[in-house]
Amino acid sequence: MKKVKSLVLAGLLAFAPALAMNSQALAQDNAAAAAAEAAPADSAAANATAATPAPAAKVAAPPRMKPTEGIGMPRPGEITLQEQFSPTGHTARWLHDKMLLPLITIISLFVLGLMLYVMVRFRRSANPTPSKTAHNTVIEVIWTVVPVIILLVIAVPSIGLLADQYKPAPKDALTVKVTGYQWYWGYEYPDAGIPEFVSNMLPKDKAEANGEPYLLAPDNRLVLPVGRPIKLIITGADVIHSFAVPSLWVKMDAVPGRLNEKSFTIEKPGVYYGQCSELCGARHAFMPIAIEALPPAQFDQWVLSQGGKLAGATAAPAGEMGPQQGSVLPGPPAENAGTSTL
Numbered sequence: 165m166k167k168v169k170s171l172v173l174a175g176l177l178a179f180a181p182a183l184a185m186n187s188q189a190l191a192q193d194n195a196a197a198a199a200a201e202a203a204p205a206d207s208a209a210a211n212a213t214a215a216t217p218a219p220a221a222k223v224a225a226p227p228r229m230k231p232t233e234g235i236g237m238p239r240p241g242e243i244t245l246q247e248q249f250s251p252t253g254h255t256a257r258w259l260h261d262k263m264l265l266p267l268i269t270i271i272s273l274f275v276l277g278l279m280l281y282v283m284v285r286f287r288r289s290a291n292p293t294p295s296k297t298a299h300n301t302v303i304e305v306i307w308t309v310v311p312v313i314i315l316l317v318i319a320v321p322s323i324g325l326l327a328d329q330y331k332p333a334p335k336d337a338l339t340v341k342v343t344g345y346q347w348y349w350g351y352e353y354p355d356a357g358i359p360e361f362v363s364n365m366l367p368k369d370k371a372e373a374n375g376e377p378y379l380l381a382p383d384n385r386l387v388l389p390v391g392r393p394i395k396l397i398i399t400g401a402d403v404i405h406s407f408a409v410p411s412l413w414v415k416m417d418a419v420p421g422r423l424n425e426k427s428f429t430i431e432k433p434g435v436y437y438g439q440c441s442e443l444c445g446a447r448h449a450f451m452p453i454a455i456e457a458l459p460p461a462q463f464d465q466w467v468l469s470q471g472g473k474l475a476g477a478t479a480a481p482a483g484e485m486g487p488q489q490g491s492v493l494p495g496p497p498a499e500n501a502g503t504s505t506l
Contacts, residue, residue, distance in 0.1 A: 229433070229434070229435055231376055231377070234247075235247065235411075235435075236434050236437055236455075237380060237411070244260075244261065246411040249432050251328075252328050332425075339353075341399075343360070343399055344398075345401045346444060347444065347451045348363060349362065349382070349407075350363070351363065356467045356474070357473050365381070365382055365451065365452050376435075377437065380439070385454040385456040386453065386455045386456070387463065388430060388455055388463070389459070390430050390431070390457050390460065394429065395425060396425065397424075397425060398423070398425070398426060399420065400417075403420065404420070405440050406418060407441075407453065408441035410438060412455065430455070436457065437455075438452070438454075440452075
């Protein structure tokens with residue numbers, strides 16, 4: 165029995181170093197496998213951290229532009245067209261002031277003179293025996309040819325103006341979607357990634373505090389760049405409205421279920437006012453329009469302040485910046501027309 169115990173003990177002593185080495189190797193293999201499993205997770209976390217862009221610095225919106233008295237708005241006692249600040253507007257005002265008004269005045273005075281001459285020259289007391297002339301070829305040719313020439317003179321620039329008003333916008337134009345609601349406007353910038361915000365009329369006290377004309381001043385303006393072609397896609401959400409800004413020669417109906425297009429270019433920075441020009445309900449007179457035209461650099465600043473993206477740039481992180489200053493998401497305005505806030 166003692167010999168058996170001695171043999172077992174000797175065997176254990178002989179194999180002990182090998183067992184210890186195997187145990188150590190197994191422990192090292194387990195540690196290496198655990199490290200290998202953790203490495204991809206750590207690498208993925210590091211890559212995710214490296215790939216996550218740093219939060220963009222919030223860009224402040226440019227200050228709200230003050231309007232200039234008499235520019236972009238009607239003037240007291242004004243009987244002609246407003247001063248124009250778009251190429252099409254200049255053509256239209258020239259056609260109105262330099263061609264139509266003089267021609268209409270001359271023709272009206274000429275016809276009045278003929279009537280007075282006939283009333284005096286061919287009155288009964290001066291002509292007891294009336295003339296029996298049936299016709300006069302020369303006079304008939306004159307009163308046919310001269311009106312045709314006048315109409316042609318008016319038609320050529322008129323057709324050119326019509327063509328300019330409906331000329332498609334170029335590819336680099338800024339697209340803005342305009343939606344008419346009862347009774348406010350909604351503006352969306354699909355090119356810049358700015359979602360729709362709404363524009364309601366300011367109450368009288370706030371409009372006067374801002375130095376803006378009452379009934380023409382909204383809380384949120386349609387901000388556009390100067391010198392860049394603009395393409396408005398105009399529609400209505402409920403009934404027919406009409407988007408009209410007289411000083412830019414812009415007027416287009418907003419028809420539900422239809423997309424109408426209007427293109428133009430603003431020549432000078434400023435604030436240009438307009439109104440809905442289609443009777444659309446009880447508060448038709450309380451949905452004004454204000455276009456704030458900014459220089460290109462300031463417009464880019466405004467786009468970034470709204471969380472939008474510039475042409476050729478990537479969009480800002482969602483939720484990094486809110487909509488236009490004081491704006492609210494699309495929805496019906498308050499019951500009172502003067503409840504909007506800046």
